[in-house]
Amino acid sequence: MDAADVEAVWRIESARIVAALTRFTGDFALAEDAAQEAVAEALMSWPRTPPDSPAGWLMATARRRAIDAIRRRTALKDRYAMLAADPVVDEDIDPDRIDDDILALMFISCHPVLSPEARVALTLRVVAGLSSEQIARAFLVPVPTVQARITRAKKTIAVAGVPFELPPADERRERLGGVLSVIYVIFTEGSTATSGDLLVRRDVAYEAxxxxRTLAALLPDEPEVHGLLALCELTAARFPARTGPDGSPILLEDQDRQRWDFSAIQRGLASLAKASVRGLGPYGLQAAIAAVHASAPTVEATDWDRIVVLYEALGRVAPSPIVELNQAVAVAMASGPAEALVMVDELVASDRLPGSHLVPTVRGELLTRLGRLPEARAELELAARLCTNERERSVLLDKAAALD
Structure with a gap:
């Protein structure tokens, strides 16, 4: 077995191992550190002596490292005595506790005491099993920055005394929103990268x-979990057609819809049906919009009136300027650019999306359709200056140049 085998096992089993160790030790940071030490030892040992049960080997080794660490902490002699007397010494993870353990791990990684950046980094590290280097590449930040976020997050959790347990039932739904928002941030960064020279970071999106999927398996009765899964699947279904061979973006109206992933569309529609049982929430409504696009053979044949209605509903349950901007785009397709431009100009006047390239992008498109080409070019050039993704910027500059 080589390093790739170790990484594959770790990616599959890391959440289960860290979760079980945290329950065993009562110390989140210690559990994560012990698990990482076990991985480092596996990289040295497995090429020479492959284990019969890789996951069991990692669990047993990480458990021994945790006990060794506790032994070194003289102030925790009583805890070590308790652990030493623990009769559970086999290499297997308790199958009756896996679901609750992983769910608790997700809630800890997304705890409200952490900053949004720390929640994302910690979730990708301890739940997804990504290394600091992989997280840094995904979000285009220096490795030390990621490592510092993870270290601060673990210290914050320890200082705050966050217990390794599921929140009480009356708090779980409220806290679940935080977990979903972290995963949504990870997915959106993968589906449309905010910076760099790649439009789509598929590895990040697929990790989300x-x-x-893990969360949906653990909480099968939560509609919004299925709503988020539907949204992710339906959005990812377009990935094969979103970029050309050289990585350049392909706009929705120019995409070859035969290249869309129809298996992902079917999975997304199935998840949307589960989300619809008790009425759609914010993620479910976004998934419903994506489903309208997925079912249309062309942009012209899309049911834009339905999309407008869905955005109106989304604006009521989760109001935001981004929702209003997207609704304006749908209105332009359903009723024409003049009505949509009024909506966008209201956003500009209220300055609710300062510094965003999206508003001048949409405004430039609407002005182009209205024949106001000098104004359109100015807006598209402004959007290009504000855009931090190189691929998107090139598309905006090409559009502006085409208006000469």
Whole structure:
């Protein structure tokens, strides 16, 4: 077995191992550190002596490292005595506790005491099993920055005395929103990168889908979990057609819809049906919009009136300027650019999306359709200056140049 085998096992089993160790030790940071030490030892040992049960080997080794660490902490002699007397010494993870353990781990990684950046980094590290280097590449930040976020997050959790347990039932739904928002941030960064020279970071997006599938399996009766999964699947279904061979963006109206992933569309529609049982929430409504696009053979044949209605509903349950901007785009397709431009100008006047390239992008498109080409070019050039993704910027500059 080589390093790739170790990484594959770790990606699959890391959440289960860290979760079980945290329950065993009562110390989140210690559990994560012990698990990482076990991985480092596996990289040295497995090429020479492959284990019969890789996951069991990692669990047993990490458990021994945790006990060794506790032994070194003289102030925790009583805890070590308790652990030493623990009769559970086999290499297997308790199958009756896996679901609750992983769910508790997700809630800890997304705890409200942490900053949004720390929640994302910690979730990708301890739940998804990504290394600091992989997280840094995904979000285009220095490795030391990621490591510092993870270290601060573990210290914050320890200082705050966050217990390794599921929140009480009356708090769980409220806290679940935080977990979903972290996964949503991870997915959106993967589906449309905010910076860099890649439009789509598929590895990041697919990691978010994997996390959402895990959450859906653990909480099958939560509609919004299925709503987020539906949204992710339906959005990812377009990935094969969103970029050309050289990585350049392909706009929705120019995409070859035969290249869309129809298996992902079917999975997304199935998840949307589960989300619809008790009425759609914010993620479910966004998934419903994505489903309208997925079912249309062309942009022209899309049911834009339905999309407008869905955005109106989304604006009521989860109001935001981004929702209003997207609704304006749908209105432009359903009723024409003049009505949509009024909506966008209201956003500009209220300055609710300062510094965003999205508003001048949409405004430039609407002005182009209205024949106001000098104004459109100015807006598209402004959008290009504000855009931090190189691929998107090139598309905006090409559009502006085409208006000469």
């Amino acid at each position: 889908i994997r996390l959402t």
